[in-house]
Amino acid sequence: MGGPSKSEPMTRPAELALGGEKPYPASGTTAPNYMKPRNELWGQIKNLSWTNNLLRNTKGWRDCLIEITLDGANLVYREKKSCFALVVLTPKNEKDLDAVVKLSQLEDFEVFKRSYGVNDSLDVLVPPHRRQLVLDLADSLQLNYTVKAENYKLIPDRQPRRRVFNGFNVFGYNSYSGIQDFIQGLAKKHSHLVTVEPAGTSYQGRVLNLVKISKSPQGNNPAIFVDAGIHAREWVAPAMALYLTHRLVLGADKAEELNGVDWYIMPLVNPDGYEFSRSSPANRLWRKTRSRSGLLNCYGVDGNRNYGFKWGASGTSSDPCNAETYAGPRPFSEPETAAVKNVMEKYSRRIKLYVSLHAYGQYLVYPWGYTGEFLPQGWERLDRLARKVSSAVVRAGGEPFKATSAGRWYAAAGGSDDYAFGAVGIPYSYTMELTRNYEFNFPERLLASVLPRYYEGFKAFAAQIKKEFGAKRYGKGVDVLGAGDDNNFNDTKQVI
Numbered sequence: 001m002g003g004p005s006k007s008e009p010m011t012r013p014a015e016l017a018l019g020g021e022k023p024y025p026a027s028g029t030t031a032p033n034y035m036k037p038r039n040e041l042w043g044q045i046k047n048l049s050w051t052n053n054l055l056r057n058t059k060g061w062r063d064c065l066i067e068i069t070l071d072g073a074n075l076v077y078r079e080k081k082s083c084f085a086l087v088v089l090t091p092k093n094e095k096d097l098d099a100v101v102k103l104s105q106l107e108d109f110e111v112f113k114r115s116y117g118v119n120d121s122l123d124v125l126v127p128p129h130r131r132q133l134v135l136d137l138a139d140s141l142q143l144n145y146t147v148k149a150e151n152y153k154l155i156p157d158r159q160p161r162r163r164v165f166n167g168f169n170v171f172g173y174n175s176y177s178g179i180q181d182f183i184q185g186l187a188k189k190h191s192h193l194v195t196v197e198p199a200g201t202s203y204q205g206r207v208l209n210l211v212k213i214s215k216s217p218q219g220n221n222p223a224i225f226v227d228a229g230i231h232a233r234e235w236v237a238p239a240m241a242l243y244l245t246h247r248l249v250l251g252a253d254k255a256e257e258l259n260g261v262d263w264y265i266m267p268l269v270n271p272d273g274y275e276f277s278r279s280s281p282a283n284r285l286w287r288k289t290r291s292r293s294g295l296l297n298c299y300g301v302d303g304n305r306n307y308g309f310k311w312g313a314s315g316t317s318s319d320p321c322n323a324e325t326y327a328g329p330r331p332f333s334e335p336e337t338a339a340v341k342n343v344m345e346k347y348s349r350r351i352k353l354y355v356s357l358h359a360y361g362q363y364l365v366y367p368w369g370y371t372g373e374f375l376p377q378g379w380e381r382l383d384r385l386a387r388k389v390s391s392a393v394v395r396a397g398g399e400p401f402k403a404t405s406a407g408r409w410y411a412a413a414g415g416s417d418d419y420a421f422g423a424v425g426i427p428y429s430y431t432m433e434l435t436r437n438y439e440f441n442f443p444e445r446l447l448a449s450v451l452p453r454y455y456e457g458f459k460a461f462a463a464q465i466k467k468e469f470g471a472k473r474y475g476k477g478v479d480v481l482g483a484g485d486d487n488n489f490n491d492t493k494q495v496i
Contacts (some may be wrong), residue, residue: 003359083154086147101115109126110125114410116361171243179267186245198209206272208268213245224262224263225420226354226458229267230356238274238358243452260466262350269303288300288303314371314412348424353426354430357433360438361402362399363432365386366421386403389460398453434454437443
């Protein structure tokens with residue numbers, strides 16, 4: 001496959017929204033008047049020598065095109081996602097790792113999963129017209145790579161229903177309405193234990209409910225706050241949040257993790273994006289919210305770049321049409337992230353642990369995410385607890401988590417974990433990336449195996465919070481963040 005010749009440079013393709021929405025060029029431009037159906041441009045495009053070479057060497061590439069825009073010698077493509085290749089690049093040493101980090105910063109493809117160390121892969125989804133360019137670059141850097149899928153198709157894995165609880169599939173990927181029915185049913189049947197509190201509404205008007213689980217709601221227990229589903233395509237995250245809710249409620253009589261610890265769970269933070277990703281295979285990889293940018297008629301904000309701690313400082317896009325990391329026009333522009341913020345601030349004196357569930361990669365990361373230059377004071381405590389949780393999951397038969405700071409290799413500002421830790425002052429804050437090997441399409445049939453193992457990790461979380469902040473140690477009604485310098489959240493110049 002050919003690439004641009006030296007005399008015919010080509011700009012990167014515009015970042016495109018999924019689901020049939022109209023593509024636009026980079027931020028700072030207006031909607032172009034030169035967009036034409038692909039056949040009207042075909043003759044002009046074939047006259048570019050490198051494109052002609054591409055057509056000769058890429059079987060069926062024309063069939064992969066949806067739309068092409070032409071601005072002088074610069075082309076912008078919109079291609080079918082089913083024609084993209086999933087390329088997995090694996091660093092074998094520190095030199096490889098440095099190359100992989102640099103490669104991931106290019107804008108020629110979509111990063112599925114970043115590498116956080118030697119033997120930990122970088123997974124990228126590459127459009128047809130960039131495939132050979134990426135592979136040639138990997139060869140030039142002497143990187144080990146595998147084309148995992150020539151034509152990547154992400155079709156929802158639908159399995160026969162099993163272990164249904166009140167019409168709800170505990171080990172399944174449920175709809176927004178099914179999720180709401182489930183949690184409201186729990187609150188009605190177990191009113192002594194469960195309350196459902198509206199925390200806000202989404203851009204499209206869906207209620208964002210917070211599930212509060214407590215044996216002693218008036219006891220001023222330390223609380224654990226768990227949210228899931230800010231990234232729409234990461235279906236396993238809401239599934240885990242709902243399984244966690246299910247286990248806590250149905251096992252309340254025997255659950256030590258409910259004695260002296262309250263749980264606040266927001267099982268689906270981004271229901272608009274989630275339902276959009278469920279609407280058709282073409283939309284399955286949607287990541288962002290569904291708010292609309294009036295200027296360019298583009299959709300969505302990356303909710304995990306929208307929080308107001310070091311917002312926009314690193315690892316974000318200011319392009320509203322960026323498919324992945326657009327941080328929004330301002331912090332908390334999205335009602336979904338504002339709802340999470342409000343929960344954190346409303347219960348800030350009681351929340352001692354925050355966990356945001358994501359997929360994929362089997363990582364358990366902690367602040368800072370906005371920088372890799374230094375760690376916060378008290379980072380050792382964050383690291384120790386992450387490793388305890390990983391060990392608990394391994395003892396239950398699961399895979400270990402890789403514990404590290406979120407910004408160790410890839411700085412990205414505006415994350416919820418940084419906001420919880422750095423702005424609200426929650427002592428323990430993590431992003432938990434669940435599963436690996438299946439990208440965002442973790443098979444529904446395997447949920448019954450992995451979710452109970454992850455639950456053991458949450459039991460380890462609860463044990464630590466109870467030990468450190470429980471009433472027996474500090475006295476009922478006394479709220480403390482912890483002991484010593486671990487409560488000073490100022491930056492320290494420790495380089496990692």
